[in-house]
Amino acid sequence: MPQYLSPGVYVEEVPPAARPIAGVGTSTAGFIGVGLGDADMPLKPGSTTDHFTVAAAGVPQLITGWEQFKNSFGDFQKKKGTWSDADYGAYLQLQHAVYGFFNNGGTRCWVIRVAAAADLTNVADDLAKFEPIDEIAIVAIPGATAKAQQEAVLDHCEKLLDRVAVLDGVESPAALTAGDISGGTRDSSFGALYFPWLKVFDPASETNINLPPSGHVAGIYARVDATRGVHKAPANEVVRGAVDLERRLGKADQDGLNPAGINVIRPFGGTLKVYGGRTLGGDDNGEFRYLSTRRFMNFLRESIDEGTQFVVFEPNSPALWQRITRSVSDFLLNQWRAGALFGETPKQAFFVKCDQDTNPPEVRETGQVVTEIGVAVVKPAEFVIFRIQQLTGG
Known part of the structure; x- marks a missing residue:
């Protein structure tokens, strides 16, 4: 308490009872792939021997635009x-x-370069280098379709609980079945798999080539997050930069793939659209069958975690419980207003309980403060059904 020694007016700054929780970012991607060597980089202007220096192998590099990527990793060759x-x-x-990531709406990504395709066989060590980078929310190894590679990315995302894997289906599967397209990769609500591959114009060869969709799809995630919010499924969205598909699938093909969580890219009226928004495993993932649900819950967990760090070592009393309740409730109220939570009123959309019931004496004695939170997350309108009947005029 300040000490007052003489009469007068004293103005003091008082911290707010509840601190606002800011939503964390959800659209920063992490990519791992093969890059150029120093000798393959372009020559510096005016030099015949001095090349630009390629980014060090195995070291994550923050990239915020295509020009920066070219300076660090080289242009198409x-x-x-x-x-x-x-x-x-x-x-x-x-x-x-x-x-494709930047062309489809991405703004920030971290890139790890490896020297050769053989280095992608075991990616666990490189994925571990993404762990300290808290802003990464999307992880992809473009073209990595082997079961071991994809499950390593899923393990990484499941361990950290704040990111999802964007996986590529097998380029030319033996059959159009979920198992052949996924290569036998296990189900996980922390990953989403996309098929078929895209046809993209390559400026180096001046031809159309087949390429995995994961980078373009990660950009679509970022685009939808920016325009609608992470609660909106990144589906029914145009793939920018793709000129065609490695193979064109129709509704009958997708009928056999969608329940298993294979997200199909299909042609519609001259455009190519991502026409699936499920996690890998689909119906088998229960309440997390939808990618938007998983990503939104990751967003809530991370935002509340980071936004309530002020609680640690505070006196565990009803005053603290009220501050926690107010901070979390205000944050969830904003999510409800943004359309991320279902309910006509905030009371129907969420609850926050931090009181004597959740914090009895035996809990407080162990140094814990427990808050229970419930949210009603909106689900995507995946199946739009209109029932029409003919009325007899009277």
């Missing part, structure tokens, strides 16, 4: 005699994935 077909193919997949 034709295949050189020293490159193997596997290395050059993986190089194209990373280049076009990052370009």
